[in-house]
Amino acid sequence: MLTIDPKRSLLLIVDFQSRLMPVIHEGATAVRNANRLIEAAKLFAIPRLFTEQNSKGLGPTVADIPVEKDRLVHKQFFDACREDGFLDRIPADAHVVVAGCESHVCVQQSVLGLVEASRKTYVVRDALGSRHPEDKDTAIRRMERHGAEIVTTEMVVFEWLATADNPHFRQAITLIK
Numbered sequence: 001m002l003t004i005d006p007k008r009s010l011l012l013i014v015d016f017q018s019r020l021m022p023v024i025h026e027g028a029t030a031v032r033n034a035n036r037l038i039e040a041a042k043l044f045a046i047p048r049l050f051t052e053q054n055s056k057g058l059g060p061t062v063a064d065i066p067v068e069k070d071r072l073v074h075k076q077f078f079d080a081c082r083e084d085g086f087l088d089r090i091p092a093d094a095h096v097v098v099a100g101c102e103s104h105v106c107v108q109q110s111v112l113g114l115v116e117a118s119r120k121t122y123v124v125r126d127a128l129g130s131r132h133p134e135d136k137d138t139a140i141r142r143m144e145r146h147g148a149e150i151v152t153t154e155m156v157v158f159e160w161l162a163t164a165d166n167p168h169f170r171q172a173i174t175l176i177k
Contacts, residue, residue: 004095004122004151004159011041011048012090013067014080014100014107016129018059024101024129025136031064033127033153034099036175038066040157041097043168043175049073049089051080053106078106081113095120097156098148099127104139111143121148124156 013034021027041048050072052061061067075083090096096119100107107128114121123143130136144150151159154176161172 003162004097004156006044006046006160006162008091008093008120009041009044009046009095009097009160010090011037011046012080012096012098012100012110013038013048013050013061013065014098014110015051015053015058016062016065016101017052017055018062020058020101021062021129023131025131025133027101027129030099030101030127030129031062033124034065036153037097037099037124037127037156039175040160040172043171044160046160047071051075051100051106051110053078077109079109079113080106081110081117087117087119090114090117090119092118093120095122097122097124097151099124101129102135103128103130104135108139108143111148112146115143115147122151122156123148124153125150126152 048071050067052074077083080086096114111121125140157172157176
């Protein structure tokens with residue numbers, strides 16, 4: 001299957017943290033799209049994981065993103081996959097949909113870790129942020145070159161829907177309008 005399988009999906013939200021977001025280029029757009037993904041994941045009962053990098057230094061996740069504390073991974077490694085037990089929370093056959101900050105640091109290293117661990121990984125380009133656009137663009141190219149699929153928020157929602165007959169169709173369409 002080349003599309004994202006909602007039955008095997010997991011949404012990973014990486015490091016949308018309070019001290020980082022004010023300097024992120026188009027950060028409000030990334031947060032808005034991450035929230036759309038979170039709401040769609042809830043609608044389709046897709047599991048979610050959240051990470052915070054060095055929260056003492058970068059602060060907690062921004063208030064605009066509804067973190068589920070029991071699904072929050074505190075990390076020191078930029079690559080979340082290097083944290084003890086992190087990969088145990090992601091099934092081997094998972095389709096991992098990733099959004100977060102910064103694209104060229106924690107997102108990229110975590111995505112490369114997921115790819116290396118043989119997890120099918122989808123990076124949501126319009127739900128990513130970096131301080132500098134060129135860092136984001138370069139990271140996207142690198143992640144894609146190493147096997148991650150590059151998608152958009154709308155692509156993810158429609159692939160999770162799969163059909164206009166889906167009982168959640170109208171609710172999902174409202175999320176992306």
